[in-house]
Amino acid sequence: MDDAVDSGGIEVIIQNEEDKTAPRCPHGPALLFEKTGNGEEKGRRFYACSACRDRKDCNFFQWADEKISEARMLAREEQNRSKMPLFSHQEYSSRFREFVSLPLEQRRFCVDCQLLILPEERATHAKHKALSEDTTVQRLKRPSLLLCPLDNKKSNAQYLFADRSCHFLLDMLLGLGFQKILCVGTPRLHEVIKLRNMKGKSPKMKSLLLDIDYRYCQFYGQDEFCRYNMFNHHFFDDEEAVTFFQGFLREEEGAKVVMITDPPFGGLVKPLANSFSQMAITWKNQNKGQMPMIWIFPYFFESRILECFPSFSMLDYQVDYDNHPLYKHGKTGRKQSPVRLFTNLSPKDIILPEDEGYRFCSVCERYVSAGNKHCPKCDTCPSKDGREWRHCDECGRCVKPSWRHCSSCGHCALPDHPCGQSQTGCFNCGSQKHKLRTCPKKHNKRFSE
Ligand code: SAH
Ligand code: ZN
Ligand code: ZN
Ligand code: ZN
Ligand code: ZN
Numbered sequence: 001m002d003d004a005v006d007s008g009g010i011e012v013i014i015q016n017e018e019d020k021t022a023p024r025c026p027h028g029p030a031l032l033f034e035k036t037g038n039g040e041e042k043g044r045r046f047y048a049c050s051a052c053r054d055r056k057d058c059n060f061f062q063w064a065d066e067k068i069s070e071a072r073m074l075a076r077e078e079q080n081r082s083k084m085p086l087f088s089h090q091e092y093s094s095r096f097r098e099f100v101s102l103p104l105e106q107r108r109f110c111v112d113c114q115l116l117i118l119p120e121e122r123a124t125h126a127k128h129k130a131l132s133e134d135t136t137v138q139r140l141k142r143p144s145l146l147l148c149p150l151d152n153k154k155s156n157a158q159y160l161f162a163d164r165s166c167h168f169l170l171d172m173l174l175g176l177g178f179q180k181i182l183c184v185g186t187p188r189l190h191e192v193i194k195l196r197n198m199k200g201k202s203p204k205m206k207s208l209l210l211d212i213d214y215r216y217c218q219f220y221g222q223d224e225f226c227r228y229n230m231f232n233h234h235f236f237d238d239e240e241a242v243t244f245f246q247g248f249l250r251e252e253e254g255a256k257v258v259m260i261t262d263p264p265f266g267g268l269v270k271p272l273a274n275s276f277s278q279m280a281i282t283w284k285n286q287n288k289g290q291m292p293m294i295w296i297f298p299y300f301f302e303s304r305i306l307e308c309f310p311s312f313s314m315l316d317y318q319v320d321y322d323n324h325p326l327y328k329h330g331k332t333g334r335k336q337s338p339v340r341l342f343t344n345l346s347p348k349d350i351i352l353p354e355d356e357g358y359r360f361c362s363v364c365e366r367y368v369s370a371g372n373k374h375c376p377k378c379d380t381c382p383s384k385d386g387r388e389w390r391h392c393d394e395c396g397r398c399v400k401p402s403w404r405h406c407s408s409c410g411h412c413a414l415p416d417h418p419c420g421q422s423q424t425g426c427f428n429c430g431s432q433k434h435k436l437r438t439c440p441k442k443h444n445k446r447f448s449e
Helices: 002-006 070-082 089-101 119-125 163-175 187-198 214-218 238-249 269-284 299-308 440-444
Strands: 009-013 031-036 045-048 061-063 108-110 115-117 178-184 206-211 225-229 256-261 293-298 339-343 359-361 366-368 390-392 397-399 404-406 411-413
Touching: 089 115, 089 214, 108 119, 115 119, 115 214, 163 178, 163 187, 163 256, 178 187, 178 238, 178 269, 187 206, 206 238, 214 225, 225 238, 238 269, 256 269, 269 293, 269 299, 293 299, 299 339
Parallel strands: 178 206, 178 256, 206 225, 256 293
Antiparallel strands: 009 031, 031 045, 045 061, 108 115, 293 339, 359 366, 390 397, 404 411
């Protein structure tokens, strides 16, 4: 796929539900892509893995018009089977029950295999790094601390919420009266909800985690976790999981449901939006109105998210992470996180913490960052990044504080921008071969603008 990207852009083609012809890789049905731009094979369509953007992780590739021989088909099925987790979810669950019944000194967690191991398996892991002292019941309730965050650069990178953000989210959902939380790629939030329930707090909240990381099968039963791919709305345990998922979305006895998701930022917006729409349809078949959703993503994806979900708004709240090298809330002054909440809930109902400087703007009817000053000319609180923006009369809008109006470009830009060049080529990387919309580097630069 990398070679293809160099010659132009790649667009993902969302197919109809009925169109079940997509070939499968170990991550479920592949996505259909089309090359755009100046490449020789312009317009040619191909299938590639939905979950992995790096071919080292999954090298599935097939031209859309390619005929696949019987032999290759069989080889592919064999390959898909070989990439399945070691155990079924049911097996993982019974292993867990056995594990917790062991005395503490017999419990081992193999760091290399990221697996809770049973006494009879110890020999197989003898040469591996084993963690033993730390598998207390307390520790097993916090799998996100036990498991190493996946740091796979392009697809599965796991960035865990800092406590502050995690508790903000939990309190916000409670405050809004939600009792069933569909956690899509938010294992730490799921964990914190479970911990809160164990402490006997009321009202009780239910949580269902959907995530592609099968290591969580070890800790959560099939009624708490489904292995799921959010780029193609694929449930790995098929019908069983789908039925359970549908049941979870049913709002019985007034228990309101909300979906909250924090996808990998390298991910493509369109397939994600498509999966979330599928969820919303499932929800709508059983309830009235619109499924409440919160999608956590960097602010520079705003226009692409709003394109898919016009009723969404972006909130000013900055989501912080524990293990992100740049956006960790530290003692040395806070680096501004670019990650925000996008939601179809009413912004005025989501109260942002005053002690972190957020305040209510009565004109916009929403909570905004301390530095986000209301601009009467724009009639909005314009800042996206939390800094105070400045109104430019020539542009007729507010711009970042570091930007200056450039008369030869005819708009505001950074003082050292490549003057006069941005009109023809790509606004992101400067290439003359494509426009910003199809820039291949745009998606790969995690957390950058
Ligand atoms: N901030 C969250 C974690 C977000 S990291 C928290 O603290 O709970 C992104 C999450 O999405 C990870 O848990 C990762 O395993 C999951 N993920 C990555 N690719 C996925 C996919 N294709 N489908 C479903 N989940 C995926
Ligand atoms: Zn794959
Ligand atoms: Zn305002
Ligand atoms: Zn303005
Ligand atoms: Zn200007």
